[in-house]
Amino acid sequence: MKVRFIGHSCFLIEDGKYSLLFDPFITGCPTAAVKASEVNPTHILVSHYHGDHKGDALDIAKRTNATIFTTNEIGIEFRKSHNNVVAGHIGGKAKTEFGSVKFFQALHGSGIEGGHACGFVVDVMGKKIYHAGDTGLTKDMELLKDQNIHVALLPIGDFYTMGPEDALEAVKMIKPEYVIPMHYNTFPLIKQDPQAFARAVTEQTSTKVVVLNPGEDIELN
Ligand code: NI
Ligand code: MN
Numbered sequence: 692m693k694v695r696f697i698g699h700s701c702f703l704i705e706d707g708k709y710s711l712l713f714d715p716f717i718t719g720c721p722t723a724a725v726k727a728s729e730v731n732p733t734h735i736l737v738s739h740y741h742g743d744h745k746g747d748a749l750d751i752a753k754r755t756n757a758t759i760f761t762t763n764e765i766g767i768e769f770r771k772s773h774n775n776v777v778a779g780h781i782g783g784k785a786k787t788e789f790g791s792v793k794f795f796q797a798l799h800g801s802g803i804e805g806g807h808a809c810g811f812v813v814d815v816m817g818k819k820i821y822h823a824g825d826t827g828l829t830k831d832m833e834l835l836k837d838q839n840i841h842v843a844l845l846p847i848g849d850f851y852t853m854g855p856e857d858a859l860e861a862v863k864m865i866k867p868e869y870v871i872p873m874h875y876n877t878f879p880l881i882k883q884d885p886q887a888f889a890r891a892v893t894e895q896t897s898t899k900v901v902v903l904n905p906g907e908d909i910e911l912n
Pocket of ligand 2: 744825
């Protein structure tokens with residue numbers, strides 16, 4: 692699978708005919724490597740309704756007719772102007788053409804009244820990706836250690852989410868094959884050194900760290 696970092700918490704993961712866009716904060720994102728009009732996903736996953744995550748989801752979905760995956764109350768909001776929405780809930784799994792999307796708990800606000808933020812455990816053609824969304828460190832992540840997570844996308848920015856020290860603890864619990872840090876250096880408040888995080892993970896775990904600059908991609912098979 693090809694993993695492309697667009698910026699902030701936005702990734703495009705492509706595998707064969709499917710392309711999954713996570714948390715498409717592109718317009719207005721100081722570090723975004725593309726324009727919202729340049730991405731053509733088949734599926735869009737929105738972890739919560741804060742502006743730096745829902746971003747351009749609706750505009751891109753309307754243009755491409757991509758299916759949006761999110762939690763219930765956020766789904767209700769999207770459905771007001773886009774029919775193709777799969778709104779599940781924490782702990783549940785939606786079967787898809789490429790595998791499945793499971794809604795995993797995240798310790799964070801949803802950005803919408805009565806709603807829930809989530810992370811995603813996505814099975815893409817037999818390989819599992821965990822996109823944590825915005826979250827603090829939680830022992831629940833230990834539940835993922837038997838899931839054979841291929842790639843974990845974890846926030847390291849601190850202040851709104853886990854910082855690098857807690858993200859290191861998350862890696863120890865999840866034991867993914869690869870970890871890619873996200874949600875840092877977009878704004879001054881979440882300034883971090885991803886290479887320091889990479890060194891700590893490499894020293895203390897057997898997980899491989901991939902640090903991507905916005906616009907870069909890597910093939911992870
Ligand atoms: Ni947030
Ligand atoms: Mn955020």
